[in-house]
Amino acid sequence: MARLNVALHVRYIQSLGENKDDLMYHLTAHLRMNAIYWGLTALCVMNHKDALDREEMIEFVMSCWDDHAGAFGAHPGHDGHVHSTLSAIQILAIHGALDRLDVPRIVKFLLSLQQPSGVFAGDAFGEIDTRFLYCAVSALSLLGQLDKLDIEKTVGYIQRCRNFDGGFGAVAGAESHAAQVFVCTATLAILDRLDEIDYETLAWWLAERQLPNGGLNGRPEKLEDVCYSFWVLSSLSILNKLTWIDADKLVEFILSSQDPDNGGIADRPGDQPDVFHTVFGVAGLSLLGYPELDDVDPVYCMPASLIEKMGLRKGWQALPRKKAE
C-alpha cells in the first residue's frame, strides 16, 4: 500500500515559487494568491507550516492590495476580486497577521458585491456564482464581521439554487456540481442554516460520486478527480455522513495520484501534479483520518485548531485519525 510522501510534497510546494524562469508560472499569475493559500494550507495539514517564509508571504499578500477596489488581487497590479481577497485573508489568518488588514474597506468591498437577488458577484463587473457567495461569507466570518451580512437574503438565494437531486448549482437554475454543493453547504454551515438542506437526498447524491476505482467525481457520469476528494468529502463531513463512502478505497486513489518523482498530487493517477490537487488531496486524506496529518476544518479548508481558536468551529465530523504503522 502506498503512503503519503510528505517530505517530497513539502519540497514540491517549496519549489513552486522558485522557478521564475518557467513560462507556465507566469501564465498562472492570475491564480497566484489562491496558489499560495493552497500551498500554505497543504503545508499546515502536513505539519510543515514553516517550510515557506512567513515574512515573505505576508509581504507578497500586502503587495497585492488594490487600493481602488479596497480588495486583494491575485498578483501585484491585478484587480481586486473576491476570490483572491478570501485567499489573502486566509493566508494572513494562518500567519496570525490579520491586524495588517484594513477591515472596514474590505467589508465595504465584500458587501458591495451582493446583488439584489442575494447572490454575490466576483468583482464590480458582476460575474455571479455561489462560489463568490461562499468567498464573501467565509471572508466576513474570518474577519468577525458576519453581523454586517443580510443573512436572509443570502440564504434565500441558496434556496433558489437547490435542485431536484438535493444538490446546488452555480446560479439559480444551474445543475448540481460537487464544488457548488461544497460552497453552498459550507455557507449554510457558517450561517447556521443547515436546516435548508435535504440531508438524506444530498448525502445520497454525494455518496454516489464514488466510482469503482475509489475516486470521486463531481457530477453523474463524469471522471474521478482528486479535488472532489475535498469538495464531496467536506460536504459529507458537514452532513455527518462521511461513512457513506469507502474511505480506504478513496485513500488508495489519492495516494496513487501522487507524483513519485517530483512530488505533488495530480487530478488522477499518471497525470501532472499541481498545487490545487495537492492541497485538496491532502485535505481529503486528513478528513479520512490518514495518520500523522493535522486536522482540517472542512467548512473553511483551513487548520481546524485555528478555526476553533477563532470561535468559528461548526458541528462537522471527520473520521478518527489512524495511528501510523
Place this chain on the structure above:
Amino acid sequence: MHGVKRVRYSKEALEARRQRDQARLKEYLALTEQTLVKKEQNDWSQEAFDLTTRLLHLCPEFYTIWKYRRNIMLDGIFPRSSPLEINELLSEELSLTTASLKLHPKVYVIWTHRRWCLENVPDGPSETDPNGWRSAYWNKELYVVEKMLDADARNFHAWNYRRYVLASMPIKRPEQNELAYTTRKIEANFSNFSAWHQRSKVLTSLWEAGKVDPHASREEEFELVRNAMYTDPADQSVWIYHRWLVSRGDDSETLHREIASIQELLDEQPDSKWCMESLVFYKRILLRNQASNIIDAEREVLITQCLRLLDMLQTIDPNRRHRYEDHAAEVKKLGDVT
C-alpha cells in the same frame, strides 16, 4: 490542471524547453508590464485595446485584462463612436469570444465577457426599430450555445449560458420548446444528466404556471423514464430523476405502481443496484408516510423485503455499505414500533 498526462522529461529535454520558452517568456512579461502600466494610467486608447487583444490571446484567463478591455471600450472607444460603430465593434468582440470558446470552452471569464457584450448592444438600427440589433444577437446566441452543447452536452457553462439567453431574449421562446430540446438531448443519450436537470426545471416552471396539466405531464414523464430505465438500468441519471418524480406526488397508488414496475425490471436484471436501491427507498416511504394506512402484515412484509434488499446491496455495492447499514438500522426501528 486537468487531464494532463505526466511525462518524464530528461534533464536535457527540460533545459531545451526552458531555452525555447525564454524568448516567449520575455515577450509575455514585457507585454504584460506594458499593458498594466497603461491600465494604471487609465489609457483608453486603441493602442491599449490592441495590447489587450494580444495578451488575452496568450492568456485568456487573465481576468484583470478582460476588465481593462471592457473599460477601454466603455470609457475610450464607445464615447467617440456612433451606435453603428459600437455595434460593429461588439459584433467583432462576439466573434473573438466564439473563437476563444472553441479553444477554451470552460473558461469562466470568456463567457462573462460574452454576456457583457450582449448587454451593451446599443439601441438600433433606427429609432423606429431600437431592438433590431439586440434581437438579432439573441437569436444567434441560441444557435451558438446549441453548437457548444453539440460538442459537449455536459458543459455546464454552456447550459448556464443557454438558460441566461432564454431568460434574456426580448421575445421569449415558449417553454414547451425547451422541453422538446431536453427530449432531443435525452433521446440522444439517456445518461445526459444535464438535460434531465434542465427538464426538471422546465417542468416545474410549466406546472407552477399552470401551462400544462401536472398530473398528465407527470404520467408522461413516468413513461419516458420507464423506457430509459429498461434501456439502460445502470444509468444513474434516470433513477435520480425518477425519485424526484415520485416525490412530486403523494398518492400511494403511483408509489405501488412504480414499485411493481421496478420489481419487474429487477426480475430481469437481478444484479441491478439501482433497482434494489430504489425499491428500498420507495418501500421506506410507504412505511414512514403511510404507517397508519397499511396493515401490520403488509408492514412486516415491507420491512423484511427492505432488509433483504439492503443486505444484497451491501454485497453488490460495497463502497456504500455503511449507508445501507444505516438504512437497515432505521428500518428495523420501524419494525420495533409495533
